Structure formats: C-alpha cells, structure tokens
Amino acid sequence: MTASAPMTAPAPTPSTPATRPRVRTGRLGLHAFLAAVSLAFLAPLLLAVYASLRPYEETAEHGYFSLPRSLSFDYYRQAFTDSGMGTYFVNSLLIALPGVLIVLFLASFVAFAVTRLRMRGQLFLLVLFTAGNLLPQQVIVTPLYVLFNRVPLPYWMSDSMTMYDSLWAVIAVQVGFQLGFCVFVLSNFMRTLPHEILEAAIVDGAGVWTRYWRITLPLCRPALAALGTLEFTWMYNDFLWALVFISNGDKLPITSALNNLRGQFFTDYNLLAAGSVLVALPTIVVFLLLQRHFIAGLTLGAGKG
Structure with missing residues (x-):
C-alpha cells in the first residue's frame, strides 16, 4: 500500500472590503447649492433674532456682526407691551382665519364643479377665476x-354702518383676490383623482x-x-388693504404694531x-x-404611479 499524499488546505483568499456607493459630484454640488440658498434665506431671520437679543448701544458701538457682550429677552417684553401687540394679533386672526376657511371652501366647491360635474362652460369658468389673478390689486x-x-x-357688524372701517371689508377683498389662485390649484389636483371613486358613489x-364633502374633500x-x-x-402679513379700508387704529392688523415701535426722532432697530x-x-x-401636509401638497404629481 502506498501512502497518500497529505491534503493541503486551500490558501485563504484576501477579504474584499465592502463596496460603498460612489457619491456623485453633481449630487454634492446640488446639496451645497441648496444649503447655500437655505442659509441665504435664513440669514435675515437669524440676524433679526441675534439683534433682538442685544442692547442697541452695544450694536451701535461694535456693529451688528460683532460678538455679544450680553444677551437678554428684554426687547421682546418691551415690544409686546409698547406696541399693544395683543389687540392687533386678535385682529389679524379675525381676518386671516375666516378668510382662509371661506377661500378654501369656495375654491374647493368651484374646483369640484369645473372638474367633477358635467356642466356647460366649465373651461370658461376656470379661465375666468384664473384671470382674476392677472389683475393688479x-x-x-x-x-x-x-x-x-x-x-x-x-x-352689530360695523360701527360705521358700512363695510368701510370694518374687518369685513378686508376679509372680502382677501377672499376675492385669493379665490382664483386656489381654484386653479385645486382644480388641477382634482383632475388627478380617479373617476372610478365618484362613479361608484353615483x-x-x-x-x-355627498360626493363633494365626504369623498372629494378628504382626498384633497x-x-x-x-x-x-x-x-x-x-392674509396674516398683509397690510395694504387694512391701511386702505380701516380708519380706526384699534382694528388694524398686527403688521401695524411694528409702526408703533418707531419713534418720531429715533428708532431702536433692535426693538423693531x-x-x-x-x-x-x-x-x-x-x-x-402643517409641515407634513404642506410638503406632501408640494410634491403631488412629482412621481408616476
């Protein structure tokens, strides 16, 4: 009998490192550009917050871009009390909240009519509402x-017994000018909804x-x-229409409160x-x-399927 040759173990193979996905140069450039744009938009807000925490004497002596010697929230308390911001804030809510609800209700109903109902003049009605946005206010x-x-x-609706010098005038103008834009956006969105749902409801x-309130609106x-x-x-940030149609200072919106912080001969810009x-x-x-719903609304239709 002949002795068999000893079996040799196979040589170990060097382990290959896990491959990592390559980061594209274009994607890095896009992220850098988006970060720069975000910082550019945030810079005024961050500078305003930074200035509001510092005394005016300090920024006047060392500049707004200098390191702070002291930080406090005294200007916020002073701004809220000196400007009467509480009253103006309520006025802005009395204008913005009803205005938004009325606009969304009317715009959604019109958009439902021009996209989901069989009626004559649908295209003309949609063009008419959209053309209202082209008129300078x-x-x-x-x-x-x-x-x-x-x-x-x-x-009980107006002290002046007319629409002038009342919040109703500002609400009516806001609704009238914002209605066309909302109809245009909602009609385009409702066109993407499947028709089979409404056909089954019919x-x-x-x-x-029922088709409008219980089926279409939840999908929108x-x-x-x-x-x-x-x-x-x-609506909350608007000041033009309130300045034109309201003469009583107690009915003005919150944007007018900033004007109360300006002095006749001197303006503390940190307080402002x-x-x-x-x-x-x-x-x-x-x-x-509403961030999650807002982003979802902006990305509607961005992908297929």
Whole structure:
C-alpha cells in the first residue's frame, strides 16, 4: 500500500472590503447649492433674532456682526407691551382665519364643479377665476373704497354702518383676490383623482354634496393643507388693504404694531427686530403644524404611479 499524499488546505483568499456607493459630484454640488440658498434665506431671520437679543448701544458701538457682550429677552417684553401687540394679533386672526376657511371652501366647491360635474362652460369658468389673478390689486383700490362706503351693514357688524372701517371689508377683498389662485390649484389636483371613486358613489346613490364633502374633500387634504398654509401667511402679513379700508387704529392688523415701535426722532432697530420676530411667530407655528401636509401638497404629481 502506498501512502497518500497529505491534503493541503486551500490558501485563504484576501477579504474584499465592502463596496460603498460612489457619491456623485453633481449630487454634492446640488446639496451645497441648496444649503447655500437655505442659509441665504435664513440669514435675515437669524440676524433679526441675534439683534433682538442685544442692547442697541452695544450694536451701535461694535456693529451688528460683532460678538455679544450680553444677551437678554428684554426687547421682546418691551415690544409686546409698547406696541399693544395683543389687540392687533386678535385682529389679524379675525381676518386671516375666516378668510382662509371661506377661500378654501369656495375654491374647493368651484374646483369640484369645473372638474367633477358635467356642466356647460366649465373651461370658461376656470379661465375666468384664473384671470382674476392677472389683475393688479392696486388698480381697484379707489373703486373698492367708494363701494365699501356705500354698502350698508347692521350696527352689530360695523360701527360705521358700512363695510368701510370694518374687518369685513378686508376679509372680502382677501377672499376675492385669493379665490382664483386656489381654484386653479385645486382644480388641477382634482383632475388627478380617479373617476372610478365618484362613479361608484353615483351608483350607490350619493348626491352632489355627498360626493363633494365626504369623498372629494378628504382626498384633497394635502392640497388644502398646503394652500391653507400659504393663504394664512399672505392674509396674516398683509397690510395694504387694512391701511386702505380701516380708519380706526384699534382694528388694524398686527403688521401695524411694528409702526408703533418707531419713534418720531429715533428708532431702536433692535426693538423693531424683536417685534418683527414676534409678528412672524404665528406663521412659523402654522407651518410647523402643517409641515407634513404642506410638503406632501408640494410634491403631488412629482412621481408616476
């Protein structure tokens, strides 16, 4: 018998490191560009917050971009009390909240009519609402001023017995000018909804109101949230129409509170910065609460399927 040759173990193969996905140069450049744009938009807000925490004497001596010697929230307390911001804040909510709800309700109903109902003149009606956005608002300031002075209201709705010098005038103008944009956006969104859902509802005997309120509106929640955020921001920050149609200073919106922080001969811009931050807080809170729906509304239709 011949001895068999000893078996040799196979040589170990060097372990290959896990391959990592390559980061594209274009993607890095895109992220850098988006970061730079974000910082550019945030820079004024961050500078306002930074200035509002410092005394004016310090920034006047060392500049706004110097390191702080002391930080405090005294300007925020002073801005809130000196400007009477609480009253103006309530006035802005009395304008913005009803205005947003009325605009979304009317715009969604019109968009439902021009996209989901079989009626004549659908395209003309949609073009008519969309064309309203092309009209400059300043062109009809004088006609609206004359009109609101002649439209009567009961005493419990207006102290002046007319639409002039009342919040109703500002709400009506805001609704009228924002309605066309909301109809355009909601009609485009409703066109993407499957028709089979409404056809099944018609077979089950659902009326027009049921198809609108219980079927279509829940499906439009992302678009309504995105529009609600934008409309609240626009109506809350507007000052032109209140300045034209309201003469009583106690009825002005919160944007007028900043004007109360200006002195006749001297303006403390750090105090004004604190007031600006306080005025902007409600819009920031609304965006944070509706952020998920807002982003979903902006990305609708971005992908297929």
